Structure formats: structure tokens, C-alpha cells
Amino acid sequence: MRQVDLPGAAHLVLDSGVRYLDPAPAVFEAMLEGWARQQKSRFLSEAGTIVPRVRLVRRFAGFTDQYPWEWTPGELEAFTVDIMSGAHPAVQSTIRSYHGALRMFCEFVADARYGWLAECEQRFGQFPVQIAHEWNTVAHVVDYEGQPGRRALTYDEVQALFDAADARVERVRRRGRKGVLAAWRDAAILKTVYAYGLRRRELARLDTVDFRRNPRAVQYGTYGSVQVRYGKASKGSPPKRRTVLTVPEMDWIVDVLTEWCEEIRPLLFPGSHPALWVTERRSRISMRSVNEAFRDARLDARLPEELDLHALRHSYVTHLLEFGYPALMVQQQVGHAWGSTTALYTSVSDEFRNRLLEQSLQTHPELWTETT
Incomplete structure (x- = not known):
């Protein structure tokens, strides 16, 4: 086949003028570099996608103690069994993502x-083949592969979480310890995540200028809506943007944000920092700190361990639907491309479903059946 200057091609990565003393590791490193270049040409995220994939291939090579031109499907099966074993086995969605990454590398x-077939056959008398097939990898057969324990919080659980976060502020204040402002910030963060159904990164990347007035809800002032500029991106695309409106059922967030921006945040002396x-330390909060804020409040509230920060987003979707908002509006508020994704987030209460049933029966009395 004619040599083509594709990103990641062997002749563009390997130095033809160098004679390697140990060619095997040099070729393997060149393969990884070439694959990284090929992914960069598709505008994939380096930190979020490319680096983890390359790390996984190194991990797999270390497990097999072989190079890609020596791999067989049996090595992939042994690797799968290994990561499913032990005290902390990988979950199904993680294994499926590993299989997908290794399949793409082999492709x-x-x-x-790309020239790696000819390069390996010439140097080692062997060449790489596809080792990830339909019959030895995890199939994606269901829409949702998350942990079964992840669910929306009930209204009482949301209140308990917020009460625990507020109580932490008072507890730190009474002890006279440093950290009152941080505790106050963490309580406001959890309430903001729930009030707007935000993802962790979306929350952490908010700037003060991202809040806007809503002409149809002037009573909320500056906090009538929030512009999310770092929404979840599709592969090879920049972060998605959306505007999330403040809904009347969540209007208490206006007082929370007003207090934070006008009274508490200035005490941290942020200067010109936009966050x-x-x-x-006058820096933007990390996503890890956002997770820790939820974990601490969850422990204080004695809520189930399987609940995480993302459960507040599930709660937002569920509660908006229970408030009576159309599914399409909820979908747009949370930035889902497909309504089916929003449906996966929904776990409405029995009370809500019974109320809908009663409304339907009242609208269609002919559906009532006389019992004897």
C-alpha cells in the first residue's frame, strides 16, 4: 500500500536515520506517540481522553509483558479477568471503556x-492484529450502566444534606477554627448544584459574570439565569453551552447566591479573579474539592454511601418533572442531547405517579371499573 502522510504514521514518528540498540521499546513508544497524534488530529481532549487511553495501553502492555505485535485475544481475556478480581473489581462500564480503548489502539x-504493520514485520517478523472482538469484549446492550445505588435524593434527603452543610458552618464558627468561609462556600456550592442541575465541572468553571437577568423573571435580579460555558462536550468538539433558567421552585437560590457574591466571597479577597x-488561596476551586464538599455533608447527614454529587443532578431532573415541567424543557435545562438520557435520570416518587393516575382517571371516567 502506498505510504501516506497521515497523523501518527510510522515514517513520521520513527527517525529513519537512527539505528536503535533496543528497537522493541522504541517502536512501542513511537506507536503510542503516533496514536496520540492521530487522536489530536480529531480534536480529542488530551487530558481527558488521550492521556488516559495511552496510560491504559501501557498498563495492558505491562500486564502482558509483551509488545503489541505479540498480543493475542487471550491476553485481553486474561486482563479482563484480572481487573474483575480482587477487593475492588472494576465495574462493567469501566471494563467496557477499557475494551473500547484497546480496540481503537489495535485498529x-x-x-x-499508518505503516506500523510493515514496520513491525520488517523489524520483528510479526505484526499487530486486532485482539478485541465481539466475542471477548463487553457489549453495550443497555442505555444506563451506572451503579444501581445511584438515584435521585428525596426532598427530605436534599433538605437533610443542606441542613448538614449549614450546620458545619456553625460548628466551625463556634470552635473558632479557620475554615468558616470555606464551609460557607461548600454549603452554597451544594445548593447551586441542585438548583441548576449542574455537573461537577460546570459548577467549578462558573465565573461571576455567567449569571444573567431574565426579562420574564425580573424579581430574581442578576440571578434569573446562568450561562453554562463548560458543558459536557461531544468527542472532538468544544464544551457545549447552554442557559439554565432559575425556576420558581428553586428561587431560594437567589438569596444564597446574593449572600455569597456580595458578603462572603469578598472576604476571601479574590481580587480580579473571575471564578x-x-x-x-485565591484560586478556582477544584473538582475534587466539590466532591469532598458533598461527601462531608453526606456523612454528617448520615445519607447512604452510594449517593454522590451527581445524584443532585438526578434529583433536579426528577423534581422538575414532579413539579410539572415538560420533559423537553427539563432536557434543555440539563443539556441532554436526547430525551432518553433525561429519562434515565428520572426516578419519580410513588406519590407523583399516583397523582398522575388519579388525574388520568378523573379526565377519563370511563376507565373506572366497578369492583365487587
Whole structure:
């Protein structure tokens, strides 16, 4: 096949003028570099996608103690069994993502257009093949592969979480310890996540200028809506943007944000830093800190361990639907491309479903059946 200057091609990565003393590791590193270049050409995220994939291939190579041109499907099966064993086995969705990444790497090095087949056969007398097949990898057969324990919080659980976060502020204040402002910030963060159905990264990347007036809800002032500029991106695309409106059932968030922006945040002396959520060191809060804020409040509230920060987003979707908002509006508020995704987030209460049933029976009395 004719040599083509594709991103990641062997002749563009390997130095033809160098004679390697140990060619095997040099070729393997060149393969990884070539695959990284090929992914960059598709505008995939380096930190979020490319680096983890390359790390996984290194991990798999270390497990097999072989190079890609020596791999067989049996090695993939042994690797799968290994990561499913032990005290902390990988969940199904993680294993499926691993299989997908290894499949893509094998597709890359086994594609003759990139030159790695000819390079390996010439140097080692072997060439890479596809090792991830339908019969030895996890199939994606269901829409939702998350942990069964993840669910929406009930209204009482949401209140208990917020009460625990507020109580932490008072507890730190009474002890006279440093950290009152941080505790106050963490309580406001949890309420904001729930009030707007935000993802962790979306919350952490908010700036003070992202809040806007809503001409149809002037009573909320500056906090009539929030512009989310770092929404979840599709592969090879920049972060998605959306505007989330403040809904009447969540209008208490206006007082929370007003207090934070006008009274509490200035005490951290953020200067010209644009971030809405700043640390005591005048930097933007990390996503890890957002997770820790939820974990601490959850422990204080004695809520189930399987609940995580993302459960507040599930709660937002569920509660908006229970408030009576159309599914399409809820879908747009949370930034889902498909209504089916929003449906997966929904776990309405029995009371809500019974209320809908009663409304339907009242609208259609002919559906009532006389019991004897």
C-alpha cells in the first residue's frame, strides 16, 4: 500500500536515520506517540481522553509483558479477568471503556495506511492484529450502566444534606477554627448544584459574570439565569453551552447566591479573579474539592454511601418533572442531547405517579371499573 502522510504514521514518528540498540521499546513508544497524534488530529481532549487511553495501553502492555505485535485475544481475556478480581473489581462500564480503548489502539496499529504493520514485520517478523472482538469484549446492550445505588435524593434527603452543610458552618464558627468561609462556600456550592442541575465541572468553571437577568423573571435580579460555558462536550468538539433558567421552585437560590457574591466571597479577597467559587488561596476551586464538599455533608447527614454529587443532578431532573415541567424543557435545562438520557435520570416518587393516575382517571371516567 502506498505510504501516506497521515497523523501518527510510522515514517513520521520513527527517525529513519537512527539505528536503535533496543528497537522493541522504541517502536512501542513511537506507536503510542503516533496514536496520540492521530487522536489530536480529531480534536480529542488530551487530558481527558488521550492521556488516559495511552496510560491504559501501557498498563495492558505491562500486564502482558509483551509488545503489541505479540498480543493475542487471550491476553485481553486474561486482563479482563484480572481487573474483575480482587477487593475492588472494576465495574462493567469501566471494563467496557477499557475494551473500547484497546480496540481503537489495535485498529490504529493494524491499519496498513499508518505503516506500523510493515514496520513491525520488517523489524520483528510479526505484526499487530486486532485482539478485541465481539466475542471477548463487553457489549453495550443497555442505555444506563451506572451503579444501581445511584438515584435521585428525596426532598427530605436534599433538605437533610443542606441542613448538614449549614450546620458545619456553625460548628466551625463556634470552635473558632479557620475554615468558616470555606464551609460557607461548600454549603452554597451544594445548593447551586441542585438548583441548576449542574455537573461537577460546570459548577467549578462558573465565573461571576455567567449569571444573567431574565426579562420574564425580573424579581430574581442578576440571578434569573446562568450561562453554562463548560458543558459536557461531544468527542472532538468544544464544551457545549447552554442557559439554565432559575425556576420558581428553586428561587431560594437567589438569596444564597446574593449572600455569597456580595458578603462572603469578598472576604476571601479574590481580587480580579473571575471564578465564582474561589479558595482561601485565591484560586478556582477544584473538582475534587466539590466532591469532598458533598461527601462531608453526606456523612454528617448520615445519607447512604452510594449517593454522590451527581445524584443532585438526578434529583433536579426528577423534581422538575414532579413539579410539572415538560420533559423537553427539563432536557434543555440539563443539556441532554436526547430525551432518553433525561429519562434515565428520572426516578419519580410513588406519590407523583399516583397523582398522575388519579388525574388520568378523573379526565377519563370511563376507565373506572366497578369492583365487587
